Amino acid sequence: TTPNSILEVNGIEVIYNHVILVLKGVSLTVPEGGIVAILGGNGAGKTTTLRAISNLLKGERGEVTKGSIELRGERIENLTPADLVRRGVVQVMEGRHCFAHLTIEENLLTGAYTLRDRAEIAANLEKVYAYFPRLKTRRTSQAAYTSGGEQQMCAIGRALMSSPRLVLLDEPSMGLAPQIVDEVFHIVKDLNAKERTTFLLAEQNTNMALKYADYGYIMESGRIVMDGPAQELASNEDVKEFYLGMG
Ligand code: ATP
Numbered sequence: 001t002t003p004n005s006i007l008e009v010n011g012i013e014v015i016y017n018h019v020i021l022v023l024k025g026v027s028l029t030v031p032e033g034g035i036v037a038i039l040g041g042n043g044a045g046k047t048t049t050l051r052a053i054s055n056l057l058k059g060e061r062g063e064v065t066k067g068s069i070e071l072r073g074e075r076i077e078n079l080t081p082a083d084l085v086r087r088g089v090v091q092v093m094e095g096r097h098c099f100a101h102l103t104i105e106e107n108l109l110t111g112a113y114t115l116r117d118r119a120e121i122a123a124n125l126e127k128v129y130a131y132f133p134r135l136k137t138r139r140t141s142q143a144a145y146t147s148g149g150e151q152q153m154c155a156i157g158r159a160l161m162s163s164p165r166l167v168l169l170d171e172p173s174m175g176l177a178p179q180i181v182d183e184v185f186h187i188v189k190d191l192n193a194k195e196r197t198t199f200l201l202a203e204q205n206t207n208m209a210l211k212y213a214d215y216g217y218i219m220e221s222g223r224i225v226m227d228g229p230a231q232e233l234a235s236n237e238d239v240k241e242f243y244l245g246m247g
Contacts (some may be wrong), residue, residue, distance in 0.1 A: 012067035040219035046202035088165035102143035111161030149180035
């Protein structure tokens with residue numbers, strides 16, 4: 001185990017439907033307190049990597065067939081998604097997935113399902129509202145009637161309700177206007193700085209992700225093809241040529 005790493009993925013392979021090999025030996029390390037981005041185009045395997053970590057592949061008929069995933073040195077491949085939430089690992093799925101008929105506040109409260117302490121739940125709600133003032137303004141609105149940006153904030157806020165240490169964030173920029181993406185990433189950065197919440201995010205929007213992440217991994221066809229500190233990747237000629245226009 002690398003010192004200070006919260007998460008280590010070692011050579012994982014993922015197969016869907018028993019036959020389709022989608023991840024072909026993916027390894028990555030997430031340092032405690034970091035913001036790490038997995039970059040790459042459509043179908044590169046970013047979502048599959050996040051789902052493998054949070055054990056959400058079963059519903060998709062996928063399974064990890066090789067390699068290991070360790071959280072602070074402990075193997076986690078056999079833990080349920082709820083076990084992982086209790087250990088501080090929570091995933092914000094692509095496409096936001098707010099409950100349309102619930103209010104913003106009700107949506108947020110569903111994120112606290114692993115907590116028993118009412119005072120902790122109330123404190124987390126206030127904390128979410130402090131980071132996302134827009135959600136406080138919209139607390140009684142039905143999610144269906146809020147904007148895409150507010151729904152993304154709601155999805156992240158809901159994840160924060162479980163007091164996570166590691167948040168897996170799938171394509172937070174998807175479908176959002178650039179200034180809203182900036183606003184969302186700004187809050188991620190703020191949470192990282194003030195709460196020391198660690199983020200592992202998957203993004204097609206390379207520009208934006210490299211602006212906010214410390215470190216990046218670039219995926220292509222189920223493999224990591226390049227990795228490095230975000231600033232180095234952002235100034236790398238190949239990255240500029242092949243990826244910086246995306247997203
Ligand atoms: P996106 O940005 O579109 O989510 P991605 O990089 O996250 O792209 P994945 O969603 O992980 O990529 O998909 C990687 C590959 O696995 C793609 O070729 C996709 O078609 C395939 N795949 C994803 N889910 C399944 C599934 N449930 N069954 C079979 N193949 C799948």
